[in-house]
Amino acid sequence: METEALLSVTGLKKYFPVRSKMLFKKSTTVVKAVDGLTFTVQSGETLALVGESGCGKSTTANVILGLEKPTEGTVFLEGKNVHELTGQENRTYRRNMQAVFQDPWSSLNPRMKVQEIVGEPLVVNHKEMSSSEVLEKVKQVLTDVGLDPSLMGRYPHEFSGGQRQRIAVAAALVSDPKIIILDEPVSALDVSIRAQIMNMFRDIQDKYHVSYLLIAHDLGTTRYMADKIAVMYLGNIVEYAETEELFEHPLHPYTEALFSAALPSDPDIERDEIILTGEIPSPINPPSGCPFHTRCPKKVGDICEREYPEPGEPTAPGHLVSCHIYRK
Template sequence: MSDTILKADGLKKHFHLGGGFMAETKVVRAVDGVSIEVRRGETFAIVGESGCGKSTLARLLMRLLEPTDGAIEFEERDIAGIRGRDLRELRRDMQFVFQDPFSSLNPRMSVGKLVGEPIETHRPELSRAQRRQEVARLLNIVGLRPEHADRYPHEFSGGQRQRIGIARALASNPRLVIGDEPVSALDVSVQAQVVNLLHDLKSKLDMTLVIIAHDLAVIRHMSDRVAVMYLGQVVESGPTDEIFANPRHPYTMALLSAIPEAAHGRARTRLALSGETPSPAAPPSGCRFHTRCPFAREDCATRIPELGPATTESRVACHYWQDIAADRPAAGLTPAAGRSEGAQRRFALYEAATQATTPNPKTAANAEA
């Protein structure tokens, strides 16, 4: 069995806007030639600014959107063009956790029905009594009580609703779970609990996670590998520790530089970007980042960089990353000891995710009530 569970090769998604009377049709290149590989059992993160295409990419991988071009393989099977029963069977093995835990849950359905619906769909061999037992078990493992099955989504806090969404995603016993910013709508303390829950369930249930996020603290302490997206393309990818300690692409450097840090007696050089993010309907020629890159050279406007190897595990799409790295040897994050007390407390919340402790249902429920 291959170590790769999910693979995208040259994936594209173009949207056509306009085209009405006296209007010009515009092509928005939301995802434009993305190639990634997700290994079995890992947590793979996709990070970037709002509008970079990461949520569109997640929906393409899940087949919630039809790709314009490119290939998607799940467990060495091409899934880019499957339909009907094959697509329903795919839903059993690949599940999605949405960003907003309230709008993703039907307010007219009780929690028991919400969690029980995918069990009935994908596991028809279970009797009604067995389905009720399975609903209770799923609620328990995400830190809720079995009696919560009789309540409705509006009766829960944001963190509890996200736990319901996770329980619903786990109902079909999936091998891969994709989370589209699953903690961004939650308070920081609740974020830590949900991050810890996802990390624990990944190990306990032998799952693979793909996490979409813009909070780099979540990414740093939750993922094994990371892909950085800019304007529909992956500009850098590799092991999380390596990317955060030694970023090579100027855009990755700018993202890490934007993380608030304070260290007494020592100034920190920040990499500020100029201008606005270009429209995906009219991306710049050559390197798409050259209009904002402080290291751009004349030929960056005409030459398209390929996502090539930087080390055995890392890849970067930049013509001059080696020259940039030579001039900026300390572009990564400050070591933990150099952070301010407030920053250390924030990072410590996510550090708990690496300990993979089993959540206590009563404690979790009381903490979020």
């Protein structure tokens, strides 16, 4: 009944070994940056991974982008395992999966002209294209992201932060990708520029029918941009739902705490803040059972410490929560 997902991530784990050399013995421990993620992204939709620093959202992005190999689990793009591609298949994957990073100041090579930057994915992966075809395509995407193509002979430092982010988006779009990973794409921009860029992302999605995997920590941005949201904590997804469902009915105690900490958009809004006690535990020795049990204000009992709460039946269509409270 369900069509095959564009991107499907199954049981993804990424552990980093940490070697500590004592005088005589060597011991190896692991940081469990990502500890078993499963999710899908459908064609044309936006999924946001939300969480605080250290929750593993950036590592997840790196694995999906093929920059890191997973310790366990698989990433399939259009039915092909992205970590087992060779030759032409790999080039197709590189064309279909693009990324826009956070910092528009360091994500463009200062020594390359805009046309070289934007055209690079074609030069590298579409070897059959002539240089005039590449240039044509570059002009077209620059226009689509709202930049004057006549400026393409300039270097990045001649542009402002917002314009640079548009250049980065143009470079991501040029190979007609199926999905773009947006890693905190607006958090380094000024407030007035953020809205421009977010609106542009939405227009581009309508026009190109591209999917986004949005990595973000700002809740306002995710509510505006995402169709579905996965809330991450310590390398796990604790809650997953459609955006409006999640914001209106957050279930997981961590999601509740996170939402309560969000800054208000109006001085008259006063929330009951749920202040979490304690620290985010170290991913080197994550807590047994539910990773959140050490700070959870609503702990049910021993079971939280013993057993990982597998998400059970959806509480509402497509709303999954990893918490013992909601398991019958």
